[in-house]
Amino acid sequence: MSERSLTYDRRVTPAPRLSADDRRAQIVEAVTPAVLEHGAAITTRQLAEAAGVAEGTLFKAFGDKESLLLALAQHHLTVGGLAGEREGAAAAPELDTLEEVVTWTARVLVDRMRFVFRLVMALGPIGQRAAHEAHDDFEASKHRLAERFEPFRDELRVSPVVAAELVRTLAWAAASGWGDAQPASSVDDIIQVLLHGIAATDAATRAAASAPRTATPASALETQKA
Structure with a gap:
């Protein structure tokens, strides 16, 4: 197999998908500094920006903002x-x-x-x-x-x-x-x-x-x- 083919194969190999729980934990960790800064008044837009995802992704993972913030607190406690x-x-x-x-x-x-x-x-x-x-x-x-x-x-x-x-x-x-x-x-x-x-x-x-x-x-x- 040529070097070009090997490079192509490496490029198209998909990264392992995170489980739903791992994805939620990743989001919680990512948004924690922003939550400490803004408190419960933080907006879903600010949360999405901190997590580097779309707001729709947050809603899909947690349902609503309050559920996300509660999950965040439970994660750390x-x-x-x-x-x-x-x-x-x-x-x-x-x-x-x-x-x-x-x-x-x-x-x-x-x-x-x-x-x-x-x-x-x-x-x-x-x-x-x-x-x-x-x-x-x-x-x-x-x-x-x-x-x-x-x-x-x-x-x-x-x-x-x-x-x-x-x-x-x-x-x-x-x-x-x-x-x-x-x-x-x-x-x-x-x-x-x-x-x-x-x-x-x-x-x-x-x-x-x-x-x-x-x-x-x-x-x-x-x-x-x-």
């Missing part, structure tokens, strides 16, 4: 996404110590939750509806996070599930900033608290040495460990 796996899976380093796990997980989660917070705020009632529907996924994400802490169980003062819940709670607080224009805490602050607590080491040592040894109730965290 999944177990893997809420556990920070979507952003972190490809770039995850070898995590050999508890400190590395806490540091990497906290940074990934804060970035992820900032995105989720922006998305829900941008979509208004649609985002709130998707967040409410994702309650079970949000709960499951805690247990996915706990798996990262399981190899270091003996180094923890709490169970892996409690550790995961604390990391997730503080990450959400840092991501939302409690609505403050200039939040007081940073990601580094959260990492330090998770690893070392809020008391300075010397102060904590002195307090432990002077504390009475009788009639001291176990803390909730110590009870978890027991």
